[in-house]
Amino acid sequence: MGLDIQPFGIAMDANGFGQCAIIFILSYISCLCMSAIYNLYFHPLAKFPGPKIWAISRIPFITEMLGGNLPFRIKSLHDEYGTIVRVAADELSFIGSAAWKDIYLKKEFVRPKIWGSRPPGVEAHNVISAPVADHARFRKAFQSAFSEKATIQHEPTVQKYVDVLINRLKEATKKNGQSAGRIDLVQWINFTVFDVIGDLGWGASFDCLQDQTYHPWI
Numbered sequence: 001m002g003l004d005i006q007p008f009g010i011a012m013d014a015n016g017f018g019q020c021a022i023i024f025i026l027s028y029i030s031c032l033c034m035s036a037i038y039n040l041y042f043h044p045l046a047k048f049p050g051p052k053i054w055a056i057s058r059i060p061f062i063t064e065m066l067g068g069n070l071p072f073r074i075k076s077l078h079d080e081y082g083t084i085v086r087v088a089a090d091e092l093s094f095i096g097s098a099a100w101k102d103i104y105l106k107k108e109f110v111r112p113k114i115w116g117s118r119p120p121g122v123e124a125h126n127v128i129s130a131p132v133a134d135h136a137r138f139r140k141a142f143q144s145a146f147s148e149k150a151t152i153q154h155e156p157t158v159q160k161y162v163d164v165l166i167n168r169l170k171e172a173t174k175k176n177g178q179s180a181g182r183i184d185l186v187q188w189i190n191f192t193v194f195d196v197i198g199d200l201g202w203g204a205s206f207d208c209l210q211d212q213t214y215h216p217w218i
Contacts, residue, residue, distance in 0.1 A: 039089040050077065050086030058088045157199055164209045165192045194218055 036056045040046060046055070054060045054077075064070040074093050077085045083096040094103070118129050125131070127138040144150060165188060172183050191208035194215070198206040206215035 043089060045086055045090065045092060048084055048086040048092055049081040055086050055089060058091075061088045061091075154200060158196055161192050161195050161199070161205075161209060164195075165189075168209055168212065190214075 039056050040052060043055075051060075061070070064073045074085065074087060077087065078093065078095050083094065083099075085093045087093045116129050116131070118125065125134050127135065127142065130138055168191075169183070169188060172188075188209075191212070191214075194208050195205045198204055198215075206218060208215055208218070
């Protein structure tokens with residue numbers, strides 16, 4: 001005696017599938033419209049000036065960033081709207097001097113949740129991802145190195161490497177009295193940054209500017 005087993009499945013004709021697709025599309029469009037209305041008129045940042053399309057979605061922000069034009073675009077927005085500009089649904093850009101103390105010197109620990117994440121498999125926190133108690137401990141250890149007094153003391157070191165950079169750029173752009181054409185400015189800036197970091201952090205430069213190449217450790 002054998003068993004007659006019938007496969008189990010859900011049958012849906014073309015009309016049913018089309019109706020489901022239409023319902024899904026209309027629901028998605030409705031969610032987008034509701035989100036846009038909320039961001040424009042009911043969001044806590046709705047009162048701040050800025051282009052409406054930027055307030056609705058982060059797409060314009062990401063587009064400008066990927067195109068390498070974000071700093072210039074935000075500068076033009078500040079020229080148009082003032083010292084405070086809403087550059088995304090949940091983000092403001094400030095250029096007023098008072099904003100520095102209001103944002104970075106507040107005792108309250110305010111940080112978007114996305115900055116608290118860590119790479120897979122990494123258990124130790126860094127100064128960015130650390131919770132409130134650990135962040136305060138890390139910040140206290142670093143605070144003296146980033147004080148106004150310490151920053152002023154670092155200026156001669158930074159200026160020294162900037163001067164070397166300018167001299168190297170002059171040499172690179174003109175050889176034998178003629179223009180050398182294009183140069184990789186990103187590479188030269190990286191040379192400068194790593195030399196400064198090496199000098200300030202480890203007491204010895206990587207000599208990237210001097211050797212005009214990256215150090216093996218970099």
